[in-house]
Amino acid sequence: MNRKEKLSNTPQELDLLKKLETLKGELDQMFKSDLNRSLPFNELLFDRWERAKKLGFGEGSSIYDSAYVFGNVQVGERTWIGPFTIIDGSGRLAIGSNCSISAGVQIYSHDTVRWAVSGGVEPYEYAPVSIGNNCYLGPNVVISSGVSLGDGCIVGANSFVNKSFPPGSKIAGNPAKELIT
Template sequence: MSAPVHKRRLSRRRRLVRLITGALDPRAWGHLLKVVNYYNYSHVAELRAAMVDPTANISPLATFANGRNLVIGARTTIGAGCYLWAGPNEARITVGDDTIFGPDVMVTATGYRYEDGAPINDQAMDEAPIEIGPDCWIGRGATILAGSSLGEGSIVGANAVVRGRFPPFSIVAGVPARVVSTRRIGTAD
């Protein structure tokens, strides 16, 4: 077995020189401007266009598209890394009150066509509205596809792929998601 290798620590002076040269590098400033621009147009500007209740709690790491077609209800929580992409034309995403999105949830009201033989980038997109009822809980990494509807009080398991309509108080999981149980409200266990 070879001896452990230790990285030599930089002196304070060397670290200060590295910091100053990095701060003066125009490439660093260019990258910073790109990051700020991306954040502004994928989060700030889109949320300004959306109808968001002031009591909603939205992670600064969430990303939105076509905010004018986005409605977020009261006391809704949207976790880090979530994507809510409404349709560019009419496909609205509506999220009811008191709904919780875990981290890394993808909700997209659009999908590419792929049957006509043209490259994917050149094909038109289909779009359909998405409705997520009040008091729902969307687990980490779940994907909700165009045209889906979750009734009031529904729960979506982690990493599920939701396509279609589900009645109130459904517990759905899997790929594709299917009803695995029903939530019972107001009953003592």
């Protein structure tokens, strides 16, 4: 039994599946020829800039369909939020303009450590996170609650940021530390 037979029981479902496959092929071909990229079907269907606009982000910002957004999140103009990110504003999150939030970045404005170790007795803890203008967060960076990054900060890939850093800092590591350059 092939995939179509497993997924579809009616002629209408088979017709819809065929139309979706045709649409995917056409969009994939268009993106490949225009932008030299191949994306998952959901990313072909949904416009990153339109999603950012619907979320109230600044003009020219974009956010991938695969990004999760929770709570109160403010984003400035022309900020790029990559695929497979977690953007948690449950304790408030502000991201400035002209930022690059790379694939796999996780930004948290809450944590559940005390709740978990207390057997659910202690409440969740919330603390706002602020990321200044013109910041770069490398792939798979994790920012914990209460952190503030000043304008122009660069955070190296795979870093865990659990404290705040002033403008212009270049940081990396687990936990992140300022690099001396």
